[in-house]
Amino acid sequence: MNPFQYVRATKARAAIDARAADANAQFIAGGTNLLDLMKRGVMTPQRLIDINRLPFDRIERQGTGLRIGALALNSTTAEDRQVLERAPLLAQALNAGASAQLRNMATVGGNMLQRTRCPYFYDTALPCNKREPGSGCGALEGINRMHALFGFSDKCIAVHPSDMSVALAALDATVLVSGPKGERRLAFGDLHRLPGDTPERDTNLEPGELITAVEVPDSAFTRHVHYLKVRERASYAFALVSVAAALSLDGTTIKDARLALGGVAHKPWRLLDAEKSLIGKPATEAAFQEAARVAMQGAKAFKHNQYKLKLAPNAIVQALKNAASAA
Template structure:
């Protein structure tokens, strides 16, 4: 690990100004991803700005939203009574996302911004356009079992690793951001980018910007929800495919629906067409299979991940069945 400077910020404005002054600086909170990348030589910031003292860890209800501070710990959010009552899908996704030790260190903001776990990104001896633009994508012709089936480009086929972000995408969350030019709000779906020709740029955050909170609007998805994570082992592992499913039922009829997938794209993959295919239909296996077929339109596999073309729709059907029975 290279040497670096360390400073601690006590106010959001001071943190933003410190980052804006130094393009080689990085914010650090829990550090569960950044320090790992620094140890492996994937990232080498010259300065770390510790933001743990910023007052950004509250979980509260505000004007038709549940607002979760960016420095709230994943474990605290998953166990919060308000979240468990109103946003059980988010709690399920967080509990599926990591070990208890990591949940008690990782922050909500950091979880959103974690980098891909693609092995070619982590191996500095291999080509990776995300780590070093212009060197190529080793996964394209390499071992790509964990990689994308949606939204990829010829420059990058990596997937986003966050379980929490899949649930937030499904729940129409909004991200609150502060920066040198002031405050702004963006829909969660607009935070993460598809790779295109610039896979090294993961998000739409501007220079010096800091995520301060995420807001989830009030909704009717407090009962019939399920987060399904398919992984190679039951212990701490990243998703091969995951599905966030939420249903609002009127008797046996689907009144409203939310669906998103993880492990399949460079960003959380919202399935809006499949949601529309569910609304007004009976909550039956046949309805769920039809929605899964809609969801998988446009999916394309590579040499080692063709199993996702079958695992994906099967996971959607199972998640919907579990949600309906919840």
């Protein structure tokens, strides 16, 4: 690991100013992803700014939704009574992530900002435009079984690893950000970027900006929800495909629906057209099959991830069936 300076911030403005003034600095909270990247030489910050003493760990009801501080732990958030009552889909997604030990360290803000687990990104001996712009994408012609079906470019076909972010995308969350230019709000769907020609940029955050909280609006999606994660082992594995599914039912008729996929794109992949296809339909397997068909329009696989073209729609159908039958 490269040498680095360590400073502990006690005020948000001091942390933001320190980060904005040094392009080689990084914020650190739980460090469950950043420290791994530093050990492997993938990221080499010269200064770490510890933000754990900032007052951003509260989970509280505000206005017409929940406000979850960026420093709230994943485990604390998943077990919070208000989250379980008002956003159970989020709790399910959080509990699907990593291991219990990591959830006890990882923060909500850090979870949003974790970086891809593409092996070409992690191995500094291999080409990766995300790690070293202009070096090429080794996954394009390499081993790409974990890689994207949607939204990729010829510069990068990596996928975003967060389970929590898939649920937040489905729930129309809003991210609160503070930076050198003041505070602003981002729709969750606008936080992460598609790779395009700049795959080294994961998000639309500006230099020095710090996520302070995420807001989850009240909704009817408090009962018929399910987060389905398909992975190679039962724990501590990233999704091959995941589905955040939520239904609002009037009897057996679908009044509203939310769907998002994980493991298939550079960002959580919201399925707006598939959601629309469900509204007004009976909650039947036929309706779910049609939604899955709509969801997969435009999907394209590579040599080693062809299986996802079958796995993803099957997972959508199963997640919707589980959500519809949830008590």
